[in-house]
Every structure is written in C-alpha cells, then in structure tokens.
Amino acid sequence: MIKKVKVEDLKIGVFVHDFNCDWNGGILYIEQNLIKSKNIIDILKSWRIKEVYIDTERGLDIEGSKTPRKARSKLAGIGQTRNVARPKVSLAGELPVARTITQDAIKIMQQANQQAMEGKLSDAGPIYDLADRMKVSINRNRDALLLLTRMRKKDEYTLYHSISVSSLVLNMCFYCQVSDHQALDLAVGALFHDIGKTIVPQDILNKPRKLTEEEYREIQRHAEHSVDLLSKVKGLPLECYDIALHHHEKYDGTGYPDGLKNGQISYGAQLTCICDVFDAITSERCYKPGMETVMGLRKIYEGGETFFNKELTHDFIRCVGVYPVGTSVVLADGRKGVVVDSTEDMMRPIVKILYDGNNKEPIIPFKIDLSKTDDVIATYGDPKIIGITSRKMLKKSLFTLSKRGHTKEL
Ligand SMILES: [Fe+2]
Ligand SMILES: [Fe+2]
Structure with a gap:
C-alpha cells in the first residue's frame, strides 16, 4: 500500500x-x-x-x-466549478496547424538558444511571432498544441520543454481570461524561462545520479544566467526578466534565487512555476519515467498547500482537466479507449472506444460523451492498459491520416 x-x-x-x-x-x-x-x-x-x-x-x-485519498477524488471536487469554452475548431481540424507551429517552434527556439550561447540574441521579434501563432491556435482549440508537445520522445525534453511550458501558460491565460497583450508577454517569458541553462554544462543538466551540492548550485544559477542573456535583447518587457529570474521561487519562501514569499512573487512567475513543475514531472527523461497526468495534477494540488498559490493550482487543475486528450482509459464495463475531447464535467470526457470489454479484438471505433451517459471511467493512465505500446499506436488511435497527410477522423 x-x-x-x-x-x-x-x-x-x-x-x-x-x-x-x-x-x-x-x-x-x-x-x-x-x-x-x-x-x-x-x-x-x-x-x-x-x-x-x-x-x-x-x-x-x-x-x-x-x-x-485517491488522486481522482481529491481533484473531482475542484472540477465541479469548471467552465471550459467549446473549441472553435475541432481537434482534427487544428492538429495540422498545431503540428506546423510545433515544428517551427523547435527550429526558432534552437536558433534562439544558439544565438544566446554566442551572445548574439538581440531580437525577440521571432519569439513574439511564435507566441502569437501559439496563442491563436490555443484560442481555436486548446488541446491540439498540448497534445503534440506531450507526444515527445524522452530525449526530446530539452527541445520541447519551453514550448510545452509556454503552451500551458497560454492555456491558463485563455482559461483565466488574461488580456491578449499580457498573455503574449507571459508566453514569451515562458519560452525564454530556462534559456540560462545553455550556460550550464550538459553533463550536469542530464546527470542520471544524485547531484552534488555544488552541481545543484550550478543548476540553480541558470535563473541568473537567463537574465544576463536576456539583458542583451532589445525591447523585452519586465515580465520576461521576472519570469526568467523567479520561476523557481516558492510560495512558502523556500525557492530560489531570492527566497521570495506569497505576494512578493509576480503572477507570471507563479504561473510559469506551476506549468514548469507539471511539465517536468510528467515528462519522461533519459534518467526517469514520466508521471501520469493525474498523479502530476495531484502533486500540483498538494503543492498548493505550501509551494504554490492555492487558487492558481485549482485553476490549473480545472484548465488541464483530469483526463486530457490522449489519456488511455478503461470504463467500468470493461470497454477501453482514448480521451478525444473534454466536456464541462472534468470527470466525464468524450472517449473514443477502441476495444469491447468482452473481446480483446479491436472494434470499429466510436465515440461516447460520458457527460451524457451513465458510463464511468474505472482505470486510466498507462496506454499499455488498453494495449497501446508505442507513441505511434497512440497517434494512430487518436486520428487517422488521409493519403495527403491531413487529419481526417478522430
Ligand atoms: Fe528553470
Ligand atoms: Fe523549466
């Protein structure tokens, strides 16, 4: 136990x-x-x-x-007051756009990191353009970008991390109705939040064993390195420097580098901190497995007692939802499938059924809106529980591609 x-x-x-x-x-x-x-x-x-x-x-x-108590029962109460807007575009419709944005984002961030290392990062224009495209995509369908950034391989963490954190920040801004102007500044801050890690030796960053005190301090210095690198960039708002410097501050004052407490930490730094921790603990790395989304949300919930702003953690849980798109589930009657859309009831998403409970063979897939039926989710998490053993199979189970490469069905 x-x-x-x-x-x-x-x-x-x-x-x-x-x-x-x-x-x-x-x-x-x-x-x-x-x-x-x-x-x-x-x-x-x-x-x-x-x-x-x-x-x-x-x-x-x-x-x-x-x-x-079971993770889900803790989270369920928070979700009762959830209010999610219906997407303007279906997931299938938005995925090709989000895929292009993700591919471009990786190239843009690689270039920015390279320029930062050479001391040549001076223009935030391309990063603002990228953040704007991400914001527009999330406003059309909030699941598409998040789904694609979650489907990375374990050795792609560094490439995807800042894009994933920024997508989570934009999702929260959309959910909490933050103004477009502020959302963009916060998203750019999140894209740059760990840029100082380009100065930290890779063998320390990816060390599979316990860090020494000195190595830990070296990693902590990335916050100050980020500010140094960003100081060469013209026209960045203060929020971006603040996020870079303070995204490891904790609500109870135990964070770094300044040991700030409660209201001393800005909204942008608090928000980036939650998104940063959630992405890190739910990501598979070369030295650790990724935590299931529900367990990751429970950690965030528990952190609301000490490390994070409690209200913000509740908003985060409502925003992400207990069963994000792509979660593998088994219903109480034994049928197995994948979550393909959210509903206003966080515990009852729309599920694409892939396997009948009585038969291990795949069936012709069909969707069930659990918010409109008495069916309930019994088990969730590891895709292996429904026979999905690779990212490729998960992608295939979510959508099929036409011969031209367009997503045609969910
Ligand atoms: Fe960091
Ligand atoms: Fe980070």
Whole structure:
C-alpha cells in the first residue's frame, strides 16, 4: 500500500516509492529506494522535503501514517466549478496547424538558444511571432498544441520543454481570461524561462545520479544566467526578466534565487512555476519515467498547500482537466479507449472506444460523451492498459491520416 508519511518519521527498512522532491522543475530526481542508512533521511531534511510516499508492501510500515485519498477524488471536487469554452475548431481540424507551429517552434527556439550561447540574441521579434501563432491556435482549440508537445520522445525534453511550458501558460491565460497583450508577454517569458541553462554544462543538466551540492548550485544559477542573456535583447518587457529570474521561487519562501514569499512573487512567475513543475514531472527523461497526468495534477494540488498559490493550482487543475486528450482509459464495463475531447464535467470526457470489454479484438471505433451517459471511467493512465505500446499506436488511435497527410477522423 502507498502511504504518505512525514520525513521525520522515516526509518531504516522503509521503501520510499516517491521522494516527493521534484518541485524544482525535475532537477532533483531520486529513484525509488529502500532506506538502508540514516544518511538519506538527513539529505531529505537538508532539502527541506517534509513528506514522502512509502510502499508498505516493499518495506516496513510506519504506524499512524495516512493513506492518501485517491488522486481522482481529491481533484473531482475542484472540477465541479469548471467552465471550459467549446473549441472553435475541432481537434482534427487544428492538429495540422498545431503540428506546423510545433515544428517551427523547435527550429526558432534552437536558433534562439544558439544565438544566446554566442551572445548574439538581440531580437525577440521571432519569439513574439511564435507566441502569437501559439496563442491563436490555443484560442481555436486548446488541446491540439498540448497534445503534440506531450507526444515527445524522452530525449526530446530539452527541445520541447519551453514550448510545452509556454503552451500551458497560454492555456491558463485563455482559461483565466488574461488580456491578449499580457498573455503574449507571459508566453514569451515562458519560452525564454530556462534559456540560462545553455550556460550550464550538459553533463550536469542530464546527470542520471544524485547531484552534488555544488552541481545543484550550478543548476540553480541558470535563473541568473537567463537574465544576463536576456539583458542583451532589445525591447523585452519586465515580465520576461521576472519570469526568467523567479520561476523557481516558492510560495512558502523556500525557492530560489531570492527566497521570495506569497505576494512578493509576480503572477507570471507563479504561473510559469506551476506549468514548469507539471511539465517536468510528467515528462519522461533519459534518467526517469514520466508521471501520469493525474498523479502530476495531484502533486500540483498538494503543492498548493505550501509551494504554490492555492487558487492558481485549482485553476490549473480545472484548465488541464483530469483526463486530457490522449489519456488511455478503461470504463467500468470493461470497454477501453482514448480521451478525444473534454466536456464541462472534468470527470466525464468524450472517449473514443477502441476495444469491447468482452473481446480483446479491436472494434470499429466510436465515440461516447460520458457527460451524457451513465458510463464511468474505472482505470486510466498507462496506454499499455488498453494495449497501446508505442507513441505511434497512440497517434494512430487518436486520428487517422488521409493519403495527403491531413487529419481526417478522430
Ligand atoms: Fe528553470
Ligand atoms: Fe523549466
């Protein structure tokens, strides 16, 4: 059984399922492990981690610790007040446009990173143009860009991360009705938020083992490096520098570089921080698996008690939805499928059914709007639960392509 326990209650012989130390954009990853010495407990305390998740079937139990409520039941209450606008364009209609934007975005950001490294980054014009195209796409259909940025391979994290964080920021701006002008500034800030990492050695950034104190400090310096690099860019608004410098500040003052608290942290930095952590913990990396979306949302929810602005975390959960497009699900009657659209009820999306519950063979796919039926989702998450074992199969299950390469059916 997975249980949440206080770090101060940990003891030798306990198996830690989740060290709960991914709040800094995924740069403090430790593999699940059996505690064999007090050393690891002292390290967790020095990192100010207060709680971890243990697996009582793989190690000792700790009396009196709580079994966390199921992730979905925690999130369901928040979703009751969700208000999502219907998309202006279908997912199938927007995907080809979003695909072109994503491909262009990768080239534009690679070029910007290269220019930054050479000290030649002086024009933010192409980044503003890119942010504007992303904003227009998200206003037409909020799922298309997010879906494509999530379908990356594990070695593509660095390329996609800033584009994915910026897409999440724009989604939140759209959901929270932030003005177009401010949304663009925040999106550009998010695209540039980690540009200082171009100065940090790659072997430290991608180190598969625990970082030394000095290596950790080196990574933390990327926030200041970002501001130095951006200072050469003409005409950037203050929001962009602020996001670059403060996207690792935490609501309780435990972040860096300035240890800002609560209202001292700007809206843009708070928003980018949540989107940054969510993208990092749900992404597969060369040294760690990606967390399921629902688990990632639960982490964000729990962070609302300490690290993040609580109201903003609730808006984020409503905005992303418990079952984003592309989530594999099994219904209570055994039928299996993939979420292809959201509804106003966060727990009841539209599902494309691919397999009958009684028969393991695929059937002719059809869609069910769960908000209009009594069917409920029983299991979710790993695509393997419905027999999808590769990204290619997931793409194929979501849409089919015509001979000309246009998406024709969902
Ligand atoms: Fe960062
Ligand atoms: Fe980041």
